[in-house]
Amino acid sequence: MSVNWTNSRANRLSTLPPYVFARLDELKAQARAQGIDLIDLGMGNPDGLAPEPVIDAAKEAFSHAPFHGYPPFEGTASFREAITAWYQRRYGVDLNPDNEALPLLGSKEGLTHLALAYINPGDVVLVPSPSYPPHFRGPLIAGATLYPIILSAKQDWLIDVTQIPDEIAHKAKILYFNYPSNPTTATAPREFFEEIVAFARHYEIMLVHDLCYAELAFDEYQPTSLLEIPGAKDIGVEFHTLSKTYNMAGWRVGFVVGNSDIIQGLRTLKTNLDYGIFSVLQKAAETALQLPDEYVKEVQDRYRKRRDFLIKGLNELGWDIKPSKATMYLWIPCPIGLNSTDFALNVLRTTGVVLTPGNAFGEGGEGYVRISLITDCDRMAEVLRRFVEAGIRYDNSK
Ligand SMILES: Cc1ncc(COP(=O)(O)O)c(C=O)c1O
Incomplete structure (x- = not known):
C-alpha cells in the first residue's frame, strides 16, 4: 500500500511561502556534479574554527560524567550567570540569571518557538520585510496573520512605526x-529604539529583538541593546547567538534575555519539546562569553577587511556600495531589469558564485541580493575575477 503523505501534511505547512533556496540548491548540486569550483557566499555560515579556549573547555568538560547527562531544562546555572555577566559588561544592563536569561538550541530555535508559545491562529504579528526568515516563518507556523512592514533604502531600511495604521x-x-x-x-540609532519602545508600550505589543550581530560591528560602532532602553524589559526580549562572533554555528548555542514572564512562556513550551543544550557545549559557550575583548576585535578586523575589499572591487564594476557599520554581509542592488532570483541564478550559472536573492527575505527584499563575507580576500579576488570575465556589473547609466 502506498499512501500519499504529502497530501496529509498539516495546514500549517502549506501557509509557508515557497522556499526560494530550493532552485538555487538544485543548481548548486548540478554545478558541483559538473566539477565546477563553487564559491558559496549564500548562507551566513562563518568559516573557521571556534576559538581555541572554547574548544579546550569542551574537551575538558567531555571527560566528566555529570556533563553527559540530561542538562537542566533552564540551562546550566553557570552559563546563565555568564550570560548576565556578559550583558552587564557589554551594555551595563542588570539581569537576573534565574529568570531573565534562557539558553537556546541556537537563536533560530527560540525565535520560532516563541511564536508557538505566544501566537494563536489569527493573531496579528508585525514583521519587517525584508527580514531574517524565521521572524515570519515562525509566526506563520503558529497561524499568525502577518502585517509586513515594507522597508526601503530611502528610509535607511528602518521601521517607521508612524506608518503602521x-x-x-x-x-x-x-x-x-x-x-x-x-x-x-x-x-539603528538609540533614538530609534526609544521610539519603538514607546510605541510598543503604548499599544502593549511584545517586542522581540534579534541582536544576532551584536559583536560584528566596525569603525568604533557599538550596536544598541533593546534592554538598554528604560522600560524595555516590561515589554520585550532580546535574542543572541554564539554562531557568528565565535564561529560556533554548528554547535547550536544561543540565548534569550529580558522580560521574565515572556521567557517563562517560552521555557514552558521548550520543557515539553527538548532537553536543552548538551552541558559540554554550555560549558564551552560560557568560556566564549568570557573571552577578552581582543578576540572580538580580531573577528571584527577580519570581517571589516573583507567588507572593504569586496566593496572596492564591486564599486569598480559599477556599484556604489557604502560600507555598512555592522554584520557579515553586503546588501547590493541587482542590475536594472533583473529581479533578485534571476540575478542570483545568472551569477551562479555564469560564475559559480552563490548569492542569496533578496526575495528569500520577503517581498521587501526584491531587487537586491545578499553576499556573505564568509571567505578570505584571496577567494573574494577570485569572485571579482569571475565577475569581470562573465561581464557581471551594475550599469547605473540606465
Ligand atoms: C538575524 C539572525 N538571527 C538568528 C540567526 C541564527 O542564529 P542561530 O545560529 O543561533 O540559530 C541568524 C543567522 O543567520 C540571523 O541572521
Whole structure:
C-alpha cells in the first residue's frame, strides 16, 4: 500500500511561502556534479574554527560524567550567570540569571518557538520585510496573520512605526525586528529604539529583538541593546547567538534575555519539546562569553577587511556600495531589469558564485541580493575575477 503523505501534511505547512533556496540548491548540486569550483557566499555560515579556549573547555568538560547527562531544562546555572555577566559588561544592563536569561538550541530555535508559545491562529504579528526568515516563518507556523512592514533604502531600511495604521497597532500582539539587520546590514540609532519602545508600550505589543550581530560591528560602532532602553524589559526580549562572533554555528548555542514572564512562556513550551543544550557545549559557550575583548576585535578586523575589499572591487564594476557599520554581509542592488532570483541564478550559472536573492527575505527584499563575507580576500579576488570575465556589473547609466 502506498499512501500519499504529502497530501496529509498539516495546514500549517502549506501557509509557508515557497522556499526560494530550493532552485538555487538544485543548481548548486548540478554545478558541483559538473566539477565546477563553487564559491558559496549564500548562507551566513562563518568559516573557521571556534576559538581555541572554547574548544579546550569542551574537551575538558567531555571527560566528566555529570556533563553527559540530561542538562537542566533552564540551562546550566553557570552559563546563565555568564550570560548576565556578559550583558552587564557589554551594555551595563542588570539581569537576573534565574529568570531573565534562557539558553537556546541556537537563536533560530527560540525565535520560532516563541511564536508557538505566544501566537494563536489569527493573531496579528508585525514583521519587517525584508527580514531574517524565521521572524515570519515562525509566526506563520503558529497561524499568525502577518502585517509586513515594507522597508526601503530611502528610509535607511528602518521601521517607521508612524506608518503602521492605528487599528493594526491596536490588534498587533508581537513585533519582530533586528538591528544590525540581516539582510539589509542597516543599523539603528538609540533614538530609534526609544521610539519603538514607546510605541510598543503604548499599544502593549511584545517586542522581540534579534541582536544576532551584536559583536560584528566596525569603525568604533557599538550596536544598541533593546534592554538598554528604560522600560524595555516590561515589554520585550532580546535574542543572541554564539554562531557568528565565535564561529560556533554548528554547535547550536544561543540565548534569550529580558522580560521574565515572556521567557517563562517560552521555557514552558521548550520543557515539553527538548532537553536543552548538551552541558559540554554550555560549558564551552560560557568560556566564549568570557573571552577578552581582543578576540572580538580580531573577528571584527577580519570581517571589516573583507567588507572593504569586496566593496572596492564591486564599486569598480559599477556599484556604489557604502560600507555598512555592522554584520557579515553586503546588501547590493541587482542590475536594472533583473529581479533578485534571476540575478542570483545568472551569477551562479555564469560564475559559480552563490548569492542569496533578496526575495528569500520577503517581498521587501526584491531587487537586491545578499553576499556573505564568509571567505578570505584571496577567494573574494577570485569572485571579482569571475565577475569581470562573465561581464557581471551594475550599469547605473540606465
Ligand atoms: C538575524 C539572525 N538571527 C538568528 C540567526 C541564527 O542564529 P542561530 O545560529 O543561533 O540559530 C541568524 C543567522 O543567520 C540571523 O541572521
